[in-house]
Amino acid sequence: xxxxxxxxxxxxxxxxxxxxxxxxxxxxxxxxxxxxxxxxxxxxxxxxxxxxxxxxxxxxxxxxxxxxxxxxxxxxxxxxxxxxxxxxxxxxxxxxxxxxxxxxxxxxxxxxxxxxxxxxxxxxxxxxxxxxxxxxxxxxxxxxxxxxxxxxxxxxxxxxxxxxxxxxxxxxxxxxxxxxxxxxxxxxxxxxxxxxxxxxxxxxxxxxxxxxxxxxxxxxxxxxxxxxxxxxxxxxxxxxxxxxxxxxxxxxxxxxxxxxxxxxxxxxxxx
DNA sequence: AATCGCGCCTGACGGC
DNA sequence: TGCCGTCAGGCGCGAT
Numbered sequence: 001x002x003x004x005x006x007x008x009x010x011x012x013x014x015x016x017x018x019x020x021x022x023x024x025x026x027x028x029x030x031x032x033x034x035x036x037x038x039x040x041x042x043x044x045x046x047x048x049x050x051x052x053x054x055x056x057x058x059x060x061x062x063x064x065x066x067x068x069x070x071x072x073x074x075x076x077x078x079x080x081x082x083x084x085x086x087x088x089x090x091x092x093x094x095x096x097x098x099x100x101x102x103x104x105x106x107x108x109x110x111x112x113x114x115x116x117x118x119x120x121x122x123x124x125x126x127x128x129x130x131x132x133x134x135x136x137x138x139x140x141x142x143x144x145x146x147x148x149x150x151x152x153x154x155x156x157x158x159x160x161x162x163x164x165x166x167x168x169x170x171x172x173x174x175x176x177x178x179x180x181x182x183x184x185x186x187x188x189x190x191x192x193x194x195x196x197x198x199x200x201x202x203x204x205x206x207x208x209x210x211x212x213x214x215x216x217x218x219x220x221x222x223x224x225x226x227x228x229x230x231x232x233x234x235x236x237x238x239x240x241x242x243x244x245x246x247x248x249x250x251x252x253x254x255x256x257x258x259x260x261x262x263x264x265x266x267x268x269x270x271x
Numbered sequence: 272a273a274t275c276g277c278g279c280c281t282g283a284c285g286g287c
Numbered sequence: 288t289g290c291c292g293t294c295a296g297g298c299g300c301g302a303t
Contacts, residue, residue, distance in 0.1 A: 001296060034279070034298085058297080075296050076281075091281090110280045112297060127299085154274065163298075171296065260276070261296070 002073040004135070004168030005208055007058045009215030010079050014104060015053040017081040018062065022049045022099040030093040034074060034114045037094065044117050045069065045096075057131050057167030061122050068122040069096075074112025080105050132166040135204050140166055142198030149189040149197065156192060157185035158259045160204065169204060171261050172239045173211065177203040179238045184270045185263050186256075210234060238264040 002010070026042040038044065045064060052063040060079075062069035073079070084095065084103035094115050096104040106115065118125050133139040148165060149156075159165060161174050169177070178185050180203035183196060192200070214234050237247055242255035242264060251268040 003297095032280095072297085074280095074298090108280095109282070110296085112280070152273080158274090161297095259274095262294090 001075045001170065001172070002058065002077060003170035003173055003211070004055075004058055005173075005211030005215050007060060007073060007168075008055055008212050010073070011053055011055045011060055014079055014081060017102065018050040018053055018098070018104060020049065021102075022047060023064075024097045024099050027095040027097065028093070028115075029088065029095075030111070033093065033108065033111050034072070035116065037115045038117050041115070041117055044119075056123060056128055057134070057163060058170075059128060063122075067117055067119040070114065070116040070118065070122055070125060070127070071106070072114040074108060074110060074114070076110040077106060077108035077113035080107070130164055132162075132164055135166050135168055135208055140201060140204075142194065142201045145201050146192075146194045146197040149192060152190040153188050155186045155258055156183060156189045156200075157263060159189035160200070161259075161261075166204075168208070172236070173204070173207050175239045175264050176237055177207045179264075179266060179270060180206060182270055185258060185265050187271070238266060240264065 023045050025046050028037050028041060031037040031039070044067060048064040048066060050062055050064060052061075054061040054063065058072060060069075060071040060073075062071070071077075071079075082103055082105055084097045084101055086103075088095070088105070089107060091109040092105050092107045093111070094106040098104065106113070116125075116127075122128060133144070145160075145166075149159060152159060154162075157174050157178060160169050160177070161171070175185070177200065181196065181200040183192065183200060211234055235247075238253050240262075241253045243252050245251065246253055246266040246269060249266065249268045251266055253264055254267050256263050256265075
């Protein structure tokens with residue numbers, strides 16, 4: 001499941017192949033993603049040169065002279081740069097055929113992803129407008145977490161996964177960051193001290209940066225089959241390790257469900 | 272305003 | 288071998 005580090009890795013992988021290239025046409029084989037792919041997608045983008053590939057949270061923005069493509073990989077989406085004559089798999093829903101004979105191909109078996117187009121500022125798009133700060137930016141720090149969480153009774157894990165608070169922290173990295181910060185996932189967000197908010201913000205940045213590094217070193221050039229997502233080569237301390245010993249203290253890792261999502265923690269290290 | 276739970280969708284996996 | 292139930296999860300949205 002692509003989280004922020006995987007999306008950032010994808011951005012870095014595809015950007016060199018796209019920037020300065022004209023999109024000859026868009027081929028939409030299946031419009032039924034999270035939201036319908038616009039019927040006039042091809043008409044909107046055909047002939048336009050990609051100016052920039054940006055990321056905002058887990059959204060990828062392909063900036064064109066007129067408008068922007070907004071892509072989201074959902075749960076199972078992946079992007080590759082391939083020769084445009086390679087026949088599509090049944091889950092290869094959208095192609096962006098480039099002028100150089102290559103093609104940006106979106107595969108998404110579960111179709112939770114999205115391909116949208118806007119002629120306006122994509123950051124003002126309904127889906128992006130209300131997003132919180134980037135977790136790796138200076139704006140996101142212990143003070144930010146502390147101030148925003150005062151009075152909130154919501155479990156801290158759900159709090160840091162709320163994209164209106166801060167973007168890009170998915171389930172895996174939320175679990176891992178809380179372990180590193182020594183905070184119990186169910187603790188009320190508003191009852192975490194300033195010091196521990198600081199620890200948490202540092203842990204979040206640490207986990208995300210490590211995952212981006214891992215993604216970058218996982219030999220992904222995006223010109224062939226997808227490489228592994230970052231977390232495959234990352235040491236996971238708690239995620240998916242229920243019953244196994246904590247790597248710090250040996251206590252069995254516990255599992256619970258929080259907001260319909262799998263949650264893992266060490267009952268000895270996290271309070 | 273804050274919080275909670277739903278539903279979209281398919282592949283993997285376990286049990287029989 | 289095959290069938291079936293269960294789980295996984297990003298995230299917007301509607302309900303409370």
